[in-house]
Amino acid sequence: MPSRRELANAIRALSMDAVQQANSGHPGAPMGMADIAQVLWSDFMHHNPANPQWPNRDRFILSNGHGSMLIYSLLHLTGYALPIEELKNFRQLHSKTPGHPEYGYAPGVETTTGPLGQGISNAVGMAIAEKMLAAQFNQPGYDIVDHFTYCFLGDGCLMEGISHEACSLAGTLGLGKLVAFWDDNGISIDGEVEGWFTDDTPARFESYGWHVIAGVDGHDADAVAAAIKAAKAETKRPTMICCKTVIGFGSPNKSGSHDSHGSPLGLDEVQATREQLGWKHGSFEVPDDIYAQWDAKDKGAQLEQQWHELLEKYSQAHPELAAELTRRLAGDLPADFEQKAQDFIQQSQHKAENIASRKASQNAIEAYASFMPEVVGGSADLAGSNLTLWSGSKGITADDASGNYIFYGVREFGMSGIMNGIGLHGGFRAYGATFLMFMEYARNAVRMASLMGIPNIFVYTHDSIGQGEDGPTHQPIEQIANLRLTPNLDTWRPCDGAETAVAWKAAIERKTGPTALVFSRQGLPAQSRTDEQLANVARGGYVLVDCQGQPDVILIATGSEVGVAVEAAAKLSDKGHSVRVVSMPSTTVFDAQDQDYKDSVLPKNVSKRVAVEAAHVDFWHKYVGFDGAIVGMTTFGESAPGGALLKHFGITADAVVDAAQGIL
Numbered sequence: 160m161p162s163r164r165e166l167a168n169a170i171r172a173l174s175m176d177a178v179q180q181a182n183s184g185h186p187g188a189p190m191g192m193a194d195i196a197q198v199l200w201s202d203f204m205h206h207n208p209a210n211p212q213w214p215n216r217d218r219f220i221l222s223n224g225h226g227s228m229l230i231y232s233l234l235h236l237t238g239y240a241l242p243i244e245e246l247k248n249f250r251q252l253h254s255k256t257p258g259h260p261e262y263g264y265a266p267g268v269e270t271t272t273g274p275l276g277q278g279i280s281n282a283v284g285m286a287i288a289e290k291m292l293a294a295q296f297n298q299p300g301y302d303i304v305d306h307f308t309y310c311f312l313g314d315g316c317l318m319e320g321i322s323h324e325a326c327s328l329a330g331t332l333g334l335g336k337l338v339a340f341w342d343d344n345g346i347s348i349d350g351e352v353e354g355w356f357t358d359d360t361p362a363r364f365e366s367y368g369w370h371v372i373a374g375v376d377g378h379d380a381d382a383v384a385a386a387i388k389a390a391k392a393e394t395k396r397p398t399m400i401c402c403k404t405v406i407g408f409g410s411p412n413k414s415g416s417h418d419s420h421g422s423p424l425g426l427d428e429v430q431a432t433r434e435q436l437g438w439k440h441g442s443f444e445v446p447d448d449i450y451a452q453w454d455a456k457d458k459g460a461q462l463e464q465q466w467h468e469l470l471e472k473y474s475q476a477h478p479e480l481a482a483e484l485t486r487r488l489a490g491d492l493p494a495d496f497e498q499k500a501q502d503f504i505q506q507s508q509h510k511a512e513n514i515a516s517r518k519a520s521q522n523a524i525e526a527y528a529s530f531m532p533e534v535v536g537g538s539a540d541l542a543g544s545n546l547t548l549w550s551g552s553k554g555i556t557a558d559d560a561s562g563n564y565i566f567y568g569v570r571e572f573g574m575s576g577i578m579n580g581i582g583l584h585g586g587f588r589a590y591g592a593t594f595l596m597f598m599e600y601a602r603n604a605v606r607m608a609s610l611m612g613i614p615n616i617f618v619y620t621h622d623s624i625g626q627g628e629d630g631p632t633h634q635p636i637e638q639i640a641n642l643r644l645t646p647n648l649d650t651w652r653p654c655d656g657a658e659t660a661v662a663w664k665a666a667i668e669r670k671t672g673p674t675a676l677v678f679s680r681q682g683l684p685a686q687s688r689t690d691e692q693l694a695n696v697a698r699g700g701y702v703l704v705d706c707q708g709q710p711d712v713i714l715i716a717t718g719s720e721v722g723v724a725v726e727a728a729a730k731l732s733d734k735g736h737s738v739r740v741v742s743m744p745s746t747t748v749f750d751a752q753d754q755d756y757k758d759s760v761l762p763k764n765v766s767k768r769v770a771v772e773a774a775h776v777d778f779w780h781k782y783v784g785f786d787g788a789i790v791g792m793t794t795f796g797e798s799a800p801g802g803a804l805l806k807h808f809g810i811t812a813d814a815v816v817d818a819a820q821g822i823l
Contacts, residue, residue: 222278284580
């Protein structure tokens with residue numbers, strides 16, 4: 160029977176061979192962490208290679224995603240549908256083995272990693288989701304939700320600020336089934352980290368409330384196994400296992416050096432490493448006895464079968480809970496969702512409240528969350544401003560995770576990365592809020608949600624200079640354009656309660672990517688609509704106010720400026736002009752409509768167009784063309800009451816009238 164070291168050497172050999180063949184990549188981390196990975200995956204991981212989506216599997220996250228050949232080797236060796244040809248195509252176009260692990264490519268990759276620190280924040284989210292689901296569904300004798308989240312991370316992840324945000328909250332929430340492995344090899348791209356990273360990492364994590372196992376030899380399988388056993392025995396706190404390793408282990412000339420971090424070892428060094436490790440096999444060759452020892456298909460099938468047997472008994476003892484858990488894990492909406500949502504939209508239109516859209520958003524949360532227990536909310540310490548709490552909100556704690564709300568604290572980036580983990584885990588629909596300006600802190604996590612197609616809902620309030628006295632540090636200018644330009648992110652900026660109700664419905668229904676909902680601080684006038692206009696809100700843009708015959712000019716507006724455009728249209732009509740007002744709450748959704756519909760809203764033969772939005776003007780050229788005008792912002796804001804600022808910067812009906820007359 161192959162030894163543990165021989166099993167780990169299979170990872171090392173495949174990793175250095177794949178990087179060498181691609182002539183790019185990072186062999187050092189996979190070679191350094193191979194012994195740890197072998198112990199974890201051979202002795203502790205509960206997973207089924209034949210069914211990577213088994214709900215009760217342990218999750219494995221490679222936060223230091225540059226070491227991607229580690230996870231590709233593990234998936235290949237344990238029996239996932241990742242043949243050796245895919246490892247030979249490492250980093251090549253259309254392969255399942257891209258340079259960094261990407262969700263949806265290789266089966267068994269739980270999340271896209273590479274931007275350092277986000278993998279550990281995703282892992283925190285997954286552990287939160289497991290704890291919440293268990294609290295909501297487990298019953299005496301039926302631990303139907305019961306799995307661990309394991310995360311590998313390196314020095315770079317720990318240097319990134321998001322790791323502080325997420326790991327601090329993980330300790331506060333007592334995530335006892337989260338186990339992290341720090342690859343303490345002392346090396347990053349620039350060399351030995353002692354010149355720029357001298358944190359007392361064990362003390363740092365102890366201060367967070369973690370269970371810390373320090374000083375583990377990452378190349379001693381028995382020591383690693385003992386540490387994992389101790390971690391699993393600690394049920395009240397997450398565990399950090401500090402593993403001292405040698406980067407590029409096995410390479411006689413490059414181990415322990417940054418030379419093995421981010422570039423191929425070279426053909427001569429690869430051969431020398433084979434000799435050093437005693438690996439007497441050719442490139443991409445793994446002996447049958449080592450494959451057989453790694454194979455996890457039979458064990459995984461047994462574990463999943465045992466779980467299904469428990470689920471069957473659970474279904475008989477608790478049929479309603481079992482049906483609800485099955486629905487939520489499948490991501491299906493409640494059967495009555497469509498009817499209840501349409502009723503709420505109609506109610507919002509008829510109510511015609513002149514309220515801030517952030518308040519309309521709170522009303523929508525109240526309506527939808529009241530019959531959707533999978534909705535889990537949160538805010539980055541701005542619940543009273545973002546208006547994310549509703550009457551049924553219950554915050555989760557270390558001792559009681561049965562609630563549906565997470566108080567994230569001032570952690571915008573951490574919140575968004577954690578939301579991504581919750582969404583990837585399954586069983587919940589997560590929304591999280593902050594001021595639109597501070598989307599900037601979370602920007603990369605929002606991009607990652609879009610890249611992976613996670614249907615999170617990002618709520619952003621205080622959406623313009625209209626938020627007022629806090630001044631330009633808190634007043635977004637270019638942020639809405641940033642969101643709209645992000646592929647696979649639907650962005651909505653509704654103008655009143657009815658549009659807000661539709662936007663929330665669209666966000667909840669969406670399964671292929673995230674949604675950004677952008678709301679005002681200030682009160683907004685409710686707009687009157689016909690049933691047809693109300694139905695067309697869901698198409699992202701529609702004719703709100705029209706004229707007889709062909710319009711002389713079209714006014715296009717979103718959010719708080721729709722009321723401005725409607726007022727301007729009335730003034731232009733009094734001056735004898737034919738005017739159409741188009742409300743465009745979601746440019747991304749409107750752009751996805753069929754051409755006939757888009758032409759019916761914005762006829763090609765009407766070139767005189769004015770866009771008005773209290774945000775950067777450049778985005779709107781695609782709709783108004785060279786002959787159009789844009790009323791918006793080109794500078795930062797100022798500190799003053801919102802109304803005074805809108806007048807000062809010319810975001811007014813009179814300014815729209817002047818712009819329209821200037822092009823007519």
